[in-house]
Amino acid sequence: MNLKQLQYFLAVAEEGQMTAAAKRLHVAQPPLSYQIKQLETELGVALFKRLPQGVTVTPAGELLVSYAQQLTQLSATAENKVRALAHGITGTLNLGLISSSAGVMPNQALMSWLKQHGDVHLEVTEGNTYELLDDLHKRLLDVAILRTPFNRQHLVCRFFDSERMVAVLPKRYQQFSQRRQLRLKDLTALPLIKYRRFNELFHVAFLEEAFEPHYIMTCDDARTAMHWADRQIGVALVPRSLAETYASDQVLVRSLADRRFDTQLALVTTTESMATPLVAGFMDQFTQAKAID
Template sequence: MTYKQLEYFLAIAETSNMTAAAKKLNISQPPLSYQLKLLEKELQVQLFSREGHALHITNEGRIFQDKAQQILSLTNQSISLMQNMNNETVGTLTIATVPSVCGCVLPQSIQTFQQAYPEVHYKIYECNSFRAMELLDNGLVDLAFVRAPFKQERYHAAPVKNPFLKEHQQDFFVAIGASKFFTDTASSAITLEQLTGKPLIVHRRYKKILDQLCAEKNISLKIVCENDYIGSSFYLIDAEIGVAVMPYTSAMLYDNKKSLLLKKIEQPSIDSQVYVITKRNSALPTAAKKFIKQLQE
């Protein structure tokens, strides 16, 4: 298996057409077809099914596509790292981040950093914390922004300041939804007990936290939807499906707050600090070190 074969495979997967892939790669079609056959023979799987001129990626192909993207990304990143190890003014800074950071902290941080180091470029992967840690563990990003809880002992971790929070204030959880769901409470805060019976929309990684708190209080919540991406919660509360439970800084990214009510969850309050993390025992490019230092200033 060669770098070129992976590159050819990804081009075919992207275009679903051999002719279009050959044009994209600026090569003729016969060698492209030949390299695909060699790759399938080596892997002993069919990567594409063929219907006329159209190619449809198989389940095996999709799995291999993800791995091929990781391999090429890591290879390119390694080359860039070696070429620019001692030069903080050039290169690419790769970042994985949760949406709440991408929506407020990251743009301002990059703008400031860009003024000092205009030749640095950026690759941003917006995802949940689990995926961000996976990308970091696999060496595909230089640093990651994730939310607690996570195994902090595995990483170098530093808390991240958020403009929506006051000095030294921890991020907290809120319930956000249409006013019809909050007719029983006029307070700006709501307890876990007061959420019982309400249809709740919960990010999957926070469900375990809620389950544990409910077990301690011997109550149960009515969760009508679990999801993996906080953005989908906004669409669901727009449709008045239920009340979304999320960190305050995530809720502040929602641009239609006027028609909704937002209440801080108390008794107990739930904190969810954002951290910037890097791998332990791993060399960082100078640009990454300086970017993290800027975040802490």
């Protein structure tokens, strides 16, 4: 099994037709079919079910798709990094972003860096903190914006300012219009929309205060929580920077009084990636706080 075979396999799996895949790869169909057959022979399984109108992926093929995507992406990343190392300032920077990073990224530091590095291409991957952290360690990402808490071992971090979680309330809750902060007990009677990243944090907090929250939704994207709050469906519990970025005039934004709801964003890379001039230069642009290695 080689990289070319995996690239051919992915093209056929994504196109669903040998003819379309051959056109996409700029090869003739017989060599493409031969490579797929060789791959199936080597693995001892059928990767595709042949149909009159094309092909569909078999269960074995579906399993191979995810591995093939990772391997081809890693190969492309390795190629870009080797070339970038030779030039120091050119190449592709793979940047991971979580949904609640919109309040700090893009920012002036990023725009300044991009202006100075016109030959650099940004490849952005979106996901949650744990997904992006895994991609960092797999070397699929160079840097990522993550939200505390996370395991900082073998990482280099540049921290943004600490911020408090807030409640984003539909405007009908006028009883809170004159309040600057809300306590946990204020939330118990409200329909809450929770960002899954803080499941454990809110569970422990309500448990310790012996309050029973009323959750109507848990989601993986903090922007989704904001959208539902804006549509007057419930109260979103999200970081302040995100709330200030997306809040409309249809909601009230109120801080949570308890300091356990403080959180921080961090620009993170691995110690190995810091050895490349491209990544090191990017990280050095962000000097808001002390680096923790």
